[in-house]
Amino acid sequence: MLTDRPLTIGTLLRVFSRRIVLTWLMTLAETTLMALIPLFIGFAIDDLVEGRMENFWQLAGIMAALIVFAVIRRIYDTRAYGSVRVALGKEQAVRSSSLPVSALNARLSMGRELVDFLEQNLPDAMTAAVQLTVSVIVLYAFAPMLAVAAGAAAVAMVLIYALFHGRFFRLNSALNRQSEKQVSVFEQRKSRPIHVHLMRLRQHEIRLSDTEAVLYGLIFVVLLGLILFNLWFAASRLDMTVGTIFSIISYSWEFVESALALPVTLQTWSRLSEIMRRLNSVQVQAGPG
Template sequence: MLDGLSLTVSSLLKRFWKSISVTWLLTLLETVLMTLIPLFIGFAIDGLLEDRYEDFIKLISVMGALLVIGVGRRVYDTRVFGTIRVELGKTLAGRSNKLATSVVNARIGMGRELVDFLEHQAPELMTSIVQLIISVVVLYTFHPALAFAALGTVVVMLVLYSLFHKHFYRLNSAYNHQEEKQVDTLETRKPERISHHLLRLRKLEVNLSDTESLVYGLIFLLLLSFVSFNLWFAASHVQVTVGNIFSVISYSWSFVEAALILPVTLQGWSRLSEIMTRINSEINTKQALK
């Protein structure tokens, strides 16, 4: 089913766009319903205090719809993305028959990460974007400067991550190259070679983790500065009420939670970029294993 196509996230989307679009649409619908629940809870409380049950029934209906959609999406997801993994694995195995078993085994595992991105990271990113938009719009209603601070924070985050993208790519390349040797190394039954291989993987994992921690720390510092600025600005320039200050901080923090998804997704994309280059390259066994 993937014959003649490059094995990339884009090609998988083009080939399976109908089934993937259904699960993503359900994800967006689930996100919207989840976002609306606090609003309906407020309406229900006001209605019950006045002995009216219409809004309470609406709340129950929304929660029921959320339950049905949430469960149905997860059942559907498992089957759709499971099928994509099978097709991708079959294609990778068929195109890699000239490579060593160790390399093929590693690349099938790497290929599954492309599907994992479509199943998990992409929907999380969509949810994050919806939350970011809602937060920015609400902050703008209090004062444009609050919204511009949020948008400026996102721009700085993206610039900051771009400075580390090539480094992440190189580290993932080294890690994947070492992982391709694992089956052959284990087949030698030589403790010293196995130990060297595992220690090499550990070193690369530590380097990746340290870089991710540094980037996360810088981005989190940036986001905390954003929240602090919005608190100061709201207290100094916005009509001061307890409710206003609470709303500004609540939506600023909601923005922070959603924004933290961005570096995670970008780090995942750096790894996927290397994987897509690797599994689509035509190299011989000696080059792959040297």
């Protein structure tokens, strides 16, 4: 299935499109139901305060449907993506048969990250996209200024990440290059080379972690500013019921949680871009470290 094709995310999507699309459809159904819950909680609060039960039972029905979709999707996902991992691993073993065992072992692990991206990161990004869209629509329905603030926060996040993309690519390249040496280093069974190798891995991981910490610190400043602004605006500038204010804050927080998936996805894509370049090379990448 993968013979004579580049080993990329796009290739996996084309070759295994039916299996992947089905998992994504179930993800979208689950996400849509999840996105409706805060809104119906607000409706249920207002109904219960007035002695009515209609929206309460609608909320219960949405939660029950959510559980059904969530369970079925997870059962199917494991089997579908497991088959993709097997096919990709077999093709990698054939193509990289001339590489040192150390590099082949590392690249097999890297190849699994492509499937992990399809199974975890892309569905998370789709979930976030749906939740972001619903959040902005609901906030706009309450007051356009709430949606404008959310949109401004999203733009700021993308601009912040753009400043870090190149550094993430370089740091992941250095980490992957060092990982390809691991088996050959261990085969020497000498404490000094093993120590040096592990220390270099640690150094690369620390640099990645420090970069992530700075990135997410800046992003959290933007997103928490959004929460504070929307809370202030809803409470002091709008004439709303308690249930409506709860929905506004819930959707503002949902926007924040969903927005965090954006830099995670972009960061993962930076790493996978380097991995795909490495997997489609028949040689071990040269470089320091």
